[in-house]
Amino acid sequence: MDIAEVAKASGLPASTLRFYEEKGLIHSSGRNGLRRSFNASVVERLALISLGRSAGFSLDEIAEMFTFDGPDINRAMLSAKADKLDRTIEELTAMRDGLRHAAVCKAPSHFECPKFLRLLRVAGKNRFRQPNKLKEIKPKRSV
Amino acid sequence: MDIAEVAKASGLPASTLRFYEEKGLIHSSGRNGLRRSFNASVVERLALISLGRSAGFSLDEIAEMFTFDGPDINRAMLSAKADKLDRTIEELTAMRDGLRHAAVCKAPSHFECPKFLRLLRVAGKNRFRQPNKLKEIKPKRSV
């Protein structure tokens, strides 16, 4: 596959694919003249990468998950990541419940609603920071 | 409360509090000479902000949630955010299951494991991008 096909199949721009290759997250199978050629399995790998990104892992963390050198080390890490995700899911669930409640709550301010404040406290246990805005993927850009 | 107390209570550095104030996410109740003074409710508001951040909302989105001007508009938006979160939670759950499975899977490569690949596909439906790395909060910095 050439880069445009992979881009289309994965929904990622070619620039991102080059960037990922440079970071070692994917590999091209060789060159066709100048041009990279990829084999089809890269599309699944990209799906996994996108998934990992959407789960809040950084590219570096995802790269770690791909190093299948020490099988035990790796299994342990995968479990650890899963646990981390579990905590995140709990928080998001609390947040979601808080939002749903806020949407119907009669209290003049959410800060005056005991139910909401309780959710706040529950959810705030394992807090962490997250830098940027979530953007929708634009699978195709025409310009 | 002065800024240091709020910082301690919220786990956020003073610089962040000033930054949030500048963005209109929080307000100081006045000045004590030069110094800002906050009333205690700001701590809850900050908890809510942190929670929102950890749920993947940008500061701008969180600011939107705080504008309780049009009650209907706002309720609709809160519901919309909750729905968005629901989709995220679904994805994260799939990702977590994928990771847990990968941690025990016998297949030589995860890409050769049908169970894993199925999870991939399920999880990849509503994909979105998320820019940065999650960092732990360091509540105290000594330098």
Added chain:
DNA sequence: ACTTGACTTTAAGTCGACTTGAGCTTTTAT
């Protein structure tokens, strides 16, 4: 032969969310 369009590289730019530094003022402790 030549233009077009897809691809290439490298460097620089962008974006959100903060952080850091410089230089000043004010409060507090000795």
Added chain:
DNA sequence: ATAAAAGCTCAAGTCGACTTAAAGTCAAGT
């Protein structure tokens, strides 16, 4: 009275994840 600690403002810097621009290469169609 004075020095350290804590605040302040404003500008600039940082970080991760890409994106964009500039300038060049190359195969294919007219």
